[in-house]
Amino acid sequence: MTFKHVNKGIKRVDAYEKVTGKAKFGADMEFADMLFAKVLRSEYSHAEIKKIDVSEAKKMPGVKGVYTAFDIPNNLFGVIVQDQQVLAKDKVVLAGDGIVMAAAESEKEAAAALEKVKVKYEELDGIYDVMEARKEGSLKIHEDKEDNQVIHHPLRKGDVEKGFAEAYLILEREYTTQLIEHSYLEPEAVIVVPNDQNHLVSVYGSIQNPYAARSAVAAVLGVELADVRVIQNHIGGSFGGKDEVISAMAARAAVMALDLDRPVKMVNTREESFTESYKRHPYNLKYKIGATEDGKLTAMEIEAAADSGGYACQTPFVTWRSVVQATGPYELDNVKTDTYGYYTNNPYTGAMRGYGSPQVIFAQESLMDELAEELDMSPVELRKKNMYSQDSVTASGQKLDGHTVSLAEVMEKAMKEINYEEKYKEYSKEQFGDKKRGIGLSISFRGCSLGAEAIDAAASLIQINKDGSAAVYSGLAENGQGLKTIFTQITAEVLGIRIEDIDYMEVDTTFTPDSGSTVASRATLIGGNAVKNAAEKLRKRIINFAADKFDFSADNLALKDGFLYDESGNRLALFSDLTQEMGNTGILLSAYGWYKGPEISWDEEKGCGNPYFTYVYGCQIAEVEVDTGTGELTILEMAAAHDVGRAINPANVKGQIYGGVMMGLGYGIMEELEVEKGMIKTKNFHDYLIPTIKDMPEIKPIIVENPDPDGPFGAKSIGEPTLELGSAAIANAVAHASGRRIRSLPLNLERVLIGRSLHKGGK
Amino acid sequence: MIDYQLLRARSFNEALEILESKKNVRCLAGGTDILVDLHHKDEFFDSVDYLLDINSIDELKGIKLGKKEGEIGSLTTHSEIIENKELQEKLPFVAAAAASIGSTQIRNRATIGGNLVNAAACADSFSPMIALEAEVVLVSKRGERRLSIRDFIKSPYKTALAEDELLKKIVFPMPQGEYYSSYQKIGRRKAVSISRISLTLLAEVKAEKIVNIQVVSGAATPSPVPFEKVNEYLSAKNLAEVDSKEAGRIAAEEMVEITGRRWSTPYKQPALSKLVERAVEDMLEEAGYNG
Amino acid sequence: MAKLDVELTVNGEKYNLKVGSQERLLDTIRKQLKLTGTKEGCSVGECGACTVILDDKAVNSCMVLTAQVDGSQIITVEGLESKGGLHPLQKAFIEKQAIQCGFCTPGMLMSALALIKENPQPSKEEIKTALEGNLCRCTGYQQIIEAVEAAAEEWGV
């Protein structure tokens, strides 16, 4: 198939604003008469609040209002479990809990007022280790709950006892992953304008999921959804991170804005962002794997425990993705997995690019290399013997038959690009000197979109003006990933008009139907289908009109490049003339589009079903140099092959790969949030390190295209798969280079040199 | 609440007068330490009533490398140090240390004087300056005094700078004859990275014999100091007799003697040993002594 | 505390301002001059989102007090586009898809501009050194390097 706009690396439609500084982000917005607000956060990670005295704060210059939980109509919210406090009332359960908020004429005055607040706490013993949290009879963090368990997802297939009995070799290993921060470059910002254009409140800011923010604000205020309007601004990165934390901020600002009847702006400093925002779940992972002598897997048993922190947030869904991906893309008749989430008094954890997959992939792809070594087999050979191919059945019993299972293809392409075989041989020989090289790989399959987590549907709205220009609205949000461009391309392709004639609108909850969240790498797949649906409705309407007018069969007409053509390629009319005429004739030139994903199923009790309607496949390979004298690690080269179905915009896909690989690299070798008794120690980019341009290896992106029957023009996903594979590939390469197997992330100086991590105050 | 008045000195003399006449004055050079403190509302500001911007004082700027003596003005930025061709050639380890500091933007503002007066344990300018046996020139209305850098630094974040004094420049004897050097740094990433461990080696060699040696720690010890035992070991040795591994071993042992066993020792001990070994090997290689 | 008089030339325009003792160049640019293209990402010199050009050098505007730079010339991202259209660097950033969320972009452009002005034909390593103080969480940097290389080729002489 040849395309005009789709499958092309066209320029981003929002690029001009972004290179000129004209793009307005949350912190850049101003409203007349605006106030500024700040929040006082807890001094402890677990404590009872005995008394809050705000009297002095109220007297401070410039202060307009000082508020506690008692001023908030409904203090609890949460997408899955309503356990998150807008402001802590009687008890704080984590260090990021806000207690008091103040609005003043300036940010400085609001902050100064909060310094005058006196809070009397009674510190409580806390739980800071997920293994401690799960112990029977351990201290309960939420009194109304039975215990600290947030969720348990079991999965049973076949008979693991039998499988292990058949095994020639059984390996048992434990892995751990760390707490990390999204580190979007823009700290959170919201502005709430009260009594704005017929709405009780309008919310602006760096909002990843406008509908979730709207629900939270409406619930907290106790008003109808229609009273709350959320308008998205340019957002400086999110990666799953600007969801619940923004909801809380928006709810707080809304309470103040309504009380004071003035717009209220809240912008976090980086330290506030680190303190308050949720993180990526740390996991403790226990794996047991059995294999025959020639490397066929016989059974896998997995126990994964995720630290949810003080709130449930998205733990039930994050851990659910882990269940499906925990065995990796390998055929197994006998599987037993138990995935748990527990409350602790650590920072709470939620969605972050990858969701529950990077943790399990690190463990399971490390384990495959360990097993290969034990079996005296190459890592590639072992994988090839066991990995999914067309019509394979997954651990949950799903037959992979609706789409192309391309594991072999992505693996082969990545290996070729980086010259894997040759390097593997070369680096397997004895190496002299301190600096040793190695190469390692990892592969994955990943369910696209939400899966059985929630209803998977999205809407769009396209309005064509009489002059042939068009506006596209979608319920899914540009997070920087390039959605506006993708949707514009799809619209242009279907309607046969120019990219320049299309205006892409920011999400406005009042104009587009709720489309769920921009998460799970679902926007192109689900949202793209919705846009395509609207565009197709309009195309049909226009073609039918033209068929009537020119007395042609509709089947013989086409819209292209802003013209109407007949089957032999004669131009019959300008697109804009047609729309002009249609408009003047009173024909509606707008259409809503809607798309609901195909049927899926999940039995939560047994852990079986068809959890996703399609999957993507990826392979990443890392070539590293380990300085065995100092523990320094250099990632020399990385190849990343990803099957995206179809790349609507290949340049964009490459950007996703480069970015995801670097984020995975940070996760793998340097990032770690230090927490001591629940208090965050690393609160800015001087002590929480993310990769710089100098840490970048040579990255080789490989786009593999096997169009999916359900994707718009065959497109699937790319955002998250790019990040989930890197840490395992790097750990495998490090083991190959140095012989040291590191089972905990990150692979920092200490772990690489002496095999364990060191902490201040530790032994 | 931080509350200070910013003052701008238009001349060297005016700066000294302000320092003499007012209390609780701190100089403001590149600001890359002070503005971080300002953001953190650091206790540094508890005793600051005035910040004195010294950026327009020409007497504090510039690099002069003579035959016998060299000097670097306190307001010289790390970028200026890196870009100075003569310095690059004659004192490559000083340039290497400067290049390892912060980012381009930071190096364009941050000064060597600020780095020394701030006196963080990980400050990267100390080890090359101690290796050069440099002295700081401190000036006040009361006069001028010189102090060896080792005496200047008292403990982390504490120096011998008096309330009314300004650091004018750093002066040092130029290494003579045949000399070799090495600067080593380990950080947690490849750029904008605070030293976990760093060190400078500077050796003067005559007729294949080490006649003057300075191996100086950075970040490995609470304050940067020469490794006396390593220096002793290398001193007066013929290059042919030098065992780089042994030098490394001695250095690591000496570090533990200075710091005691700490949480970070299991890492720092082998890593420092390796860095010293590499620095010694650099020297040997430059001198044409390695394989 | 007494305010201080400062004269600045920003993007070719002269401003006479009164600033406080704690006012950072970043505050002046964003709040007094309303040039919000310059971003604040960390406030401690680590992220580079606030990078501007101060007398031909790239600096973190969060690390400079405005009163320190009386009489200086400053360029911000808003100063790049001229009547003649986009600057070659801006065009290259668009062309090479060097932008995702765009929050780091203004700072990146300023660091790149300072580099190419001083060194019209930078090597890849020199580009990396010039941009090492600019964090980007989205792009993985590759397309940014390509953009700077392309811009230097087209414009640098």
Ligand SMILES: Cc1cc2nc3c(=O)[nH]c(=O)nc-3n(C[C@H](O)[C@H](O)[C@H](O)COP(=O)(O)OP(=O)(O)OC[C@H]3O[C@@H](n4cnc5c(N)ncnc54)[C@H](O)[C@@H]3O)c2cc1C
């Ligand atoms: C992002 C970032 C990265 C960094 N990376 C590094 C690094 O890798 N290595 C490193 O060593 N440092 C690093 N630093 C710290 C800092 O940049 C250096 O210490 C710098 O050299 C300080 O110089 P300055 O001119 O900015 O000092 P300022 O902040 O202006 O002053 C620092 C101190 O010195 C005093 N002072 C300055 N000049 C004089 C003078 N002439 N007389 C008397 N007192 C004076 C001031 O009163 C103040 O107490 C980094 C800082 C940042 C923000």
Ligand code: FES
């Ligand atoms: S805001 Fe200035 S460097 Fe981050």
Ligand code: FES
């Ligand atoms: S594009 Fe988002 S931080 Fe660089």
